[in-house]
Amino acid sequence: PYWNLQAGVRQDLGAGAKRTYAALGVEGLAPYWFDVEGTLFLSDKGDVLARAEAWYDQRITQRAILQPRVELNLAAQDMPGSRIGAGLSTAELGLRLRYEIRREFAPYIGLSWERRYGATARYARSDGDTTGGVSLALGVRAWF
Template sequence: MNHAGMDHAAMANDAPIPQGPPPPEAFSGPTFAADAFVGPEKMAASRASVVRAVSGMPVFWFQADRAEYRAREGRDGYLWDVQAYYGGDIDKLWLKSEGEGSFGEPVESAEVQGLWSHAIGPWWDLQAGVRQDLTGAERTHAVIGVQGLAPYLFEVDAAAFLSTKGDLTARLEAELDQRITQRLILQPRAELNFAAQDIPELGVGAGLDSAEAGLRLRYEFTREFAPYVGIEQEWKAGRSADYARAAGEDPSVTNYVVGLRFWF
């Protein structure tokens, strides 16, 4: 392009952009002018699609955070810890399930949760719903909790449970991914369980009921598929340990785990 004939002085002296509101005639046309050319139904669908894309299109996500074989003294065992959600950036429906047991014996514990989740900040969701225990003295619980990312990238899931029997309990889980390489990740994990009262039929004592601490080393062949190995220590505390001893159980158990973490 030949710029020689351009009046740069005139361009430099152009009037400034007005700072006031738009003139009234700017609003004199139709609200959705394209409706007259494309059709109101097609344009309404197009606008709704844009709103979904901007505000968070509903998606489905599933993750098996822990699906593992547990080698330990006595009978070896297994554990699952899975969760899924459907929804957008602000509101989601969460489904969670976890449980464990020993091979050749009935399932020791199993539960499923259905939760409504609402974002209360960039990193945190408030969750409320129902939990159903599937083994032992089966109970239904009301649930309220938070899930999100704490400072220093700790993934935290904390919840309180009130059962139909009036039992008040709580659970706090936290884990942290420490990248050794882009594919090799060391994950420390801890879990604490509390109870507001003794629950003898469940072998649960008031105060700190149990604690778990472990390390898992996983290798991500892809982000969605990662086998792991690790070790985890479980403790019963206080009256819960007394209940375990009375039932002939060891209140302290070491698990050597091999598992798979995957999501889609």
């Protein structure tokens, strides 16, 4: 197991309130080879958000890897300008299949299901938006 401490800045742009956040997180390898990531965000307005992610690489063959993923987003308070409610705001479950042509280069395809909860879901419904859905991801994982 290993753990990395991360620090940075997050900027929210687009529709809704524009905010800048200080970010402090930890990333590592938990027992049983689960990759985990947790980040705490503090905005310039005093808003506190948190994100937790976990995934696991399940080898099907030496080159094909199936990766189940989960992500949870939480807020310490209601943020009406950003359309985020206090508590669990969103959850996402996904599954990715990648093929490592080389360890450094692997195209992937993924399917994920996302859902909004609590006040975040109420904000979405009042705006005429959906509270969840399914998405398809295509990409390439590369590192040097």
